[in-house]
Amino acid sequence: MTQSGPQRYPGASTAYWYGSKYPGSAMEVNVLCWHSTEGTSLPSYDGGSMAPNLTAKPDFAAKRLVWYQHFDVDVSSRALRNLAGGVETNTLNTCQVEIVGTCDPATHTKWAQAGIQHLYMPELPDWAIRDLATFAKWANEQHRVPLSSGLTFKPYPSSYGANGVRMTGSQWTNFNGHCGHQHVPENDHGDPGAFPMAAILAAAKNGTTQEDDVALTDADKKWIADTVKAQSFAGVWKTDGIGAPVDAVDAKTNPTWQAQSMLRDIQARVRANTAAEAAQTAAIAKLAQLIGSDVDTAQVVAAVQKAIADAVVKVSVDVNGPAAT
Structure with missing residues (x-):
């Protein structure tokens, strides 16, 4: 079967890669199956024999999830039970994700x-x-995994075993979208319990997700520059008086906040470089005036140092206010 699309999730670590040890079967994923590890650290997965495609581990200090990938996305993983003579589970177009944590109250x-x-x-x-x-x-x-589920995520422990939400073989075969371990036939696990599937899918649909950093093209830079100029004069963004973005009414909801912050930093760097150039120019001019004069070396050095001190403009940037000159 042809595997289409990128097979590695951007930013995921492959430090615990089991694809070489357990090659698996090629698939075209149309289902995401969510699990909870019921632990607080990255599991060993019995050397990979019970590993999912990916594991998401919390970094509480940074308030983010750290991702580990164990198999390609379109390759079967091994976190589901698959009984002989029944339907396929691990190999039926399913990408599996374990979240480090618990569903058990x-x-x-x-x-x-x-x-x-x-x-x-x-x-x-x-x-x-x-x-x-x-x-x-x-x-x-x-x-092309649908951003849909249509399934009830029951709280643990009522989600365990014959829970009333576990799919039949035919339902599983025809299912596309997001499910939990508690929904998969031939299995009795109840994770991830009362999982906030609706909130996750709503965030994915509404775009309230974290985008990967990308390099700006020349066209991107020009668009940002043109937008800053237009928006500053239109009074949409607060500025420091020369067009540099200073603040947003609501940094959490303003989609241009990150761009504004970046541009403020660039403005500050330009000012600092300009100040340094001015200092150097003044020092050179003063030195030129003194060449040929009847002054000793100490006087020349002192004069140049004073010229630099007089010309340097100290720039400090406060992220909550305008740059101060």
């Missing part, structure tokens, strides 16, 4: 009382939903 309570930081699936923080939505959006754009 009893485990959540125990860890919380012990002061152990962890992700609890029913109460994922906004940044975790954001990063999961970013992956869902990427899978939709690059592999």
Whole structure:
């Protein structure tokens, strides 16, 4: 089967790559199956024999998910039970993602009382939903996995075993979109419990995801410059009086905030370079005046140093206000 689209999720580490040890079967992914690891660290997955395609591990200090990829996206992984004589599970066009954390309220309570930081699936923080939505959006754009589910994610432990939401063989064969381990036939696991699937898909559809940094082309730079000029004079952006963006009414919702911040930094650097050039020019001019004069070396040095000090403009940038000269 032909594998189309990029096979590695941008930014994911391949430090725990099992594709060489377990080659798997080629697929064309149309399903994302979500799991929770029920632990607080990256699992060993029994040396890869039970590994998913990717694992998302929380970085609480940075408020982001760190991704590890174990198999190509369009290659079967090994986190589902697949009974002989039944339907295919791991190999049926399914990309599997494990999230380091728990869906079990009893485990959540125990860890919380012990002061152990962890992700609890029913109460994922906004940044975790954001990063999961970013992956869902990427899978939709690059592999056409629908941003839909239509399934109920039951809370654990009622999601375990014969839970009333587990698909039949024919339902599974015809399913496209997002599901959990609790929905897969031939399996009895109940993870990821009361998973916020609707919120993740809504964020993916509405674009409230985290984009990868990209290099700006010359056309991009020109567009930004033209936009800054037009918007500054239109009074849409606050400026420091010379067109440099200073602030946004709401930095969280203004889509141009990142560009504005970048441009402010560029403006500050240009001013600093201009000041340095002015200092050098003044010093050279002063030195030229003194050449041939009846002055000693100490006087020349002192005069040049004073010229530099007089010409240098100290620029400080405050991200919450205008650059001060």
